[in-house]
Amino acid sequence: MTSYEIMKANIHFQNPDRISLRFDRIAGKGDVCRIFVLPPKNKRDNSKTYSVSKKVRPNDNEYDEWGCLWRSDGKGSSMGEPCNIALPDLETDLKDYEFSDPKAEGRFDGLEEALKQAEEKQLYVQLNSPQCIFERMHFLHGYEDTLCDIMELPDEINELAEKLADYQIGIIEEAYRLGKGRIHCYDTTDDWGTQQALMIPPRKFREIFKPQYKRIFDTAHRCGMDIRFHTDGKINGVVSETQRTIETILKN
Numbered sequence: 119m120t121s122y123e124i125m126k127a128n129i130h131f132q133n134p135d136r137i138s139l140r141f142d143r144i145a146g147k148g149d150v151c152r153i154f155v156l157p158p159k160n161k162r163d164n165s166k167t168y169s170v171s172k173k174v175r176p177n178d179n180e181y182d183e184w185g186c187l188w189r190s191d192g193k194g195s196s197m198g199e200p201c202n203i204a205l206p207d208l209e210t211d212l213k214d215y216e217f218s219d220p221k222a223e224g225r226f227d228g229l230e231e232a233l234k235q236a237e238e239k240q241l242y243v244q245l246n247s248p249q250c251i252f253e254r255m256h257f258l259h260g261y262e263d264t265l266c267d268i269m270e271l272p273d274e275i276n277e278l279a280e281k282l283a284d285y286q287i288g289i290i291e292e293a294y295r296l297g298k299g300r301i302h303c304y305d306t307t308d309d310w311g312t313q314q315a316l317m318i319p320p321r322k323f324r325e326i327f328k329p330q331y332k333r334i335f336d337t338a339h340r341c342g343m344d345i346r347f348h349t350d351g352k353i354n355g356v357v358s359e360t361q362r363t364i365e366t367i368l369k370n
């Protein structure tokens with residue numbers, strides 16, 4: 119079996135020859151080609167070369183395209199942390215905030231070369247577009263303020279969540295257009311769990327975030343992509359409900 123076939127068989131429980139490997143550093147050879155969303159050309163360090171084959175991390179005291187100022191060494195597995203609040207007041211600032219353009223020039227520089235290399239090795243191609251909704255939301259608005267406003271400003275939080283979902287949908291659509299359907303998976307992240315529970319009440323997750331994830335994931339599925347969603351921590355409060363829904367459907 120090829121790496122692509124092994125990945126697909128693992129995902130769909132089709133008894134592959136072996137367990138698939140996402141990271142090549144584990145065994146010297148992986149089954150996945152990861153491609154990364156790049157900052158647009160007008161937000162880059164012109165002294166550097168950019169390619170979808172290499173993840174871009176902000177350096178210390180550097181603003182990203184969203185207006186977040188980062189504390190980071192730009193290296194290793196640590197992504198650092200934003201140390202400002204780019205969107206402090208949702209009631210007054212949201213209407214004037216300029217959201218990043220998912221289809222800006224330069225987002226997918228080097229994509230064709232990366233896809234050709236992946237196809238030569240028969241790899242499974244994964245589009246990495248992290249900080250999906252919740253993480254990007256509290257990067258912009260501050261963690262404590264985001265948790266408070268989920269309870270106190272539901273209309274504004276809903277609007278922000280929808281706009282952040284629109285960005286991810288645009289990324290998927292542009293990747294599909296440029297990749298001509300040769301990207302196999304949409305890979306994103308939102309850390310939702312502490313070691314004890316979900317970070318917000320499950321009902322708020324279902325009211326605000328679940329509909330936006332559905333929009334994003336439906337788009338990826340229409341583009342022929344599987345979903346890899348990194349959530350972190352203990353998220354039983356929403357997973358158990360999903361399991362019960364599936365069991366009810368199967369019984370009926």
